[in-house]
Amino acid sequence: MVSYDDVPRSDSSSDFDMLLNMGPQHPSTHGVFRMLLKIDGEVVTHAEPHIGYLHRGSERLTEVEQYHQVVTLMDRLDYLSNFNNEWVYCRAVEKLIGVNIPERAEYIRVILGELNRIASHLLFIGTFGLDIGAMTPVMFAFRGRERIQSLFESVSGARMMHNYFHIGGLKEDLPENFSDNISRLIPILREDIEETDRLLSFNELFVSRTKGVGVISKELAIDYGWTGPCLRACGVGYDVRRTEPYSVYDRFDFKIPTTLDGDCWDRYFVRVMEIYESLSIVEQALEQMPDGSVNVMGRRLVRPAKNDVYMKAENPRGEIGIYLISDGSDKPYRLKVRPPSFCNLSALKELITDTYVADAVVILGSLDIVLGEVDR
Amino acid sequence: MLGSIKGMFVTLKSAFKKPVTDEYPDKRRPVEARYMGFPALTWDYEVIEPFCTACMVCIRDCPTQCMTASMKDNVLYKEEKSHRRKIVDKFEINLNRCILCGICVEVCNFDAIVMSHEHEMSVQERNGDRVDLIELLDMGKRFQKDTKWIPPSQLKKRSSVSDKPPIVSPSDKDGI
Numbered sequence: 055m056v057s058y059d060d061v062p063r064s065d066s067s068s069d070f071d072m073l074l075n076m077g078p079q080h081p082s083t084h085g086v087f088r089m090l091l092k093i094d095g096e097v098v099t100h101a102e103p104h105i106g107y108l109h110r111g112s113e114r115l116t117e118v119e120q121y122h123q124v125v126t127l128m129d130r131l132d133y134l135s136n137f138n139n140e141w142v143y144c145r146a147v148e149k150l151i152g153v154n155i156p157e158r159a160e161y162i163r164v165i166l167g168e169l170n171r172i173a174s175h176l177l178f179i180g181t182f183g184l185d186i187g188a189m190t191p192v193m194f195a196f197r198g199r200e201r202i203q204s205l206f207e208s209v210s211g212a213r214m215m216h217n218y219f220h221i222g223g224l225k226e227d228l229p230e231n232f233s234d235n236i237s238r239l240i241p242i243l244r245e246d247i248e249e250t251d252r253l254l255s256f257n258e259l260f261v262s263r264t265k266g267v268g269v270i271s272k273e274l275a276i277d278y279g280w281t282g283p284c285l286r287a288c289g290v291g292y293d294v295r296r297t298e299p300y301s302v303y304d305r306f307d308f309k310i311p312t313t314l315d316g317d318c319w320d321r322y323f324v325r326v327m328e329i330y331e332s333l334s335i336v337e338q339a340l341e342q343m344p345d346g347s348v349n350v351m352g353r354r355l356v357r358p359a360k361n362d363v364y365m366k367a368e369n370p371r372g373e374i375g376i377y378l379i380s381d382g383s384d385k386p387y388r389l390k391v392r393p394p395s396f397c398n399l400s401a402l403k404e405l406i407t408d409t410y411v412a413d414a415v416v417i418l419g420s421l422d423i424v425l426g427e428v429d430r
Numbered sequence: 431m432l433g434s435i436k437g438m439f440v441t442l443k444s445a446f447k448k449p450v451t452d453e454y455p456d457k458r459r460p461v462e463a464r465y466m467g468f469p470a471l472t473w474d475y476e477v478i479e480p481f482c483t484a485c486m487v488c489i490r491d492c493p494t495q496c497m498t499a500s501m502k503d504n505v506l507y508k509e510e511k512s513h514r515r516k517i518v519d520k521f522e523i524n525l526n527r528c529i530l531c532g533i534c535v536e537v538c539n540f541d542a543i544v545m546s547h548e549h550e551m552s553v554q555e556r557n558g559d560r561v562d563l564i565e566l567l568d569m570g571k572r573f574q575k576d577t578k579w580i581p582p583s584q585l586k587k588r589s590s591v592s593d594k595p596p597i598v599s600p601s602d603k604d605g606i
Contacts, residue, residue, distance in 0.1 A: 122533070
């Protein structure tokens, strides 16, 4: 464990420098994240992030679980986008055993994955507003998220830890009232999002707190391995759904929103625009969705041949990668996750040095980390 | 300034709307039909015994090893009242370990385990979350009564009979 004495003192530090311990129980760190900040007055002169408080050994645990049981662990990586995590793992195993899943299952996965993206971004918008001091948007954002989660509950039986995507398709078909529910949900959801957007996005106080704060250049962002909305806020239109379309994403007409400045407001606004795109993808997928079966594997035990596979996908937080090695048994030999939050978080030290303490909170919030995924 | 006024306007508008939240302990929102609460064991009202034969499939497939069970010879089978040769003797689930994934229900061959709609299970005792067979069956009976539960295998049989006439393929005739 690092103590206060281990933090290097720069030559320029005056006698008035103070060490401030932020976290792991600080509300603005969105989980159990700890930072040691050295501050000179209001300015952060040095920052030392510490992770690992939520380490649960998920990657090691996959080695003692059978392939179909590992899905439950994937739910718990990024616990705000559970469907997306299950999806990328299932795709990795399906590629390993060479199974093509039915079209209907692909469409249902797209619909649920995009709805999960909306739910995750809504939570970001709400909590980001809270970080800055806007107390109202979180109510509207959570109202919308709650509606999506109720829909998830009717589909999978759980609000967060679904275990609904199975290797070879889905656990079961959608419930009968799903089309009614979702056609009722989408207009309400759009209204919710528009209300939040109107309230927060161009509010003068909000803009003055976020615009020009935590600016990162395009090159530096790429060097740090940034992906997802954070990278797209720097003007790089990189989205796995577009660059390497997986599933049925090549059949939808959607834009990849990008902004140019790479500051906190841009990172926020890219996500807002992404919500609208996700809604349009859901609508298109609902129109195109065919009938048919949703699972090709049934209850067969998965036992892939000796091989390895890398699979990536676009999660709400960026590009998630799964590297899976099988040794021919019914359990993975090794499963390595490339978490988007971790890579985005790695630039934090650079971003918050020489900013104000209050802005450090804003910058950390704008990265939208989930500690379950950072620490695994 | 304009943003603040806009914000106040939203506040004013919301003041006249109905609240979207429920006052929880007084008003409970009903759960969805597929809701996965804590697992429970079902009761066969036709034979008057549990469905479970303690075949251990769910126990082997549980990702967290939260269950244990043992079986015994079925007395009703000897009296030719039941078709189950073995029956569950002891069954214990540690609900603290259970992660509500529903894998046990998927793998069960006898419709014996269900994800009930129970989700308020705080207890006073240290080991109070380790529920035994009697309590599990009680939970299951409550679930069966509340949802008018029909065993999924019967449901499948019924729908296949009513929807389409059975097509006997050559392989079926041979009994393969």
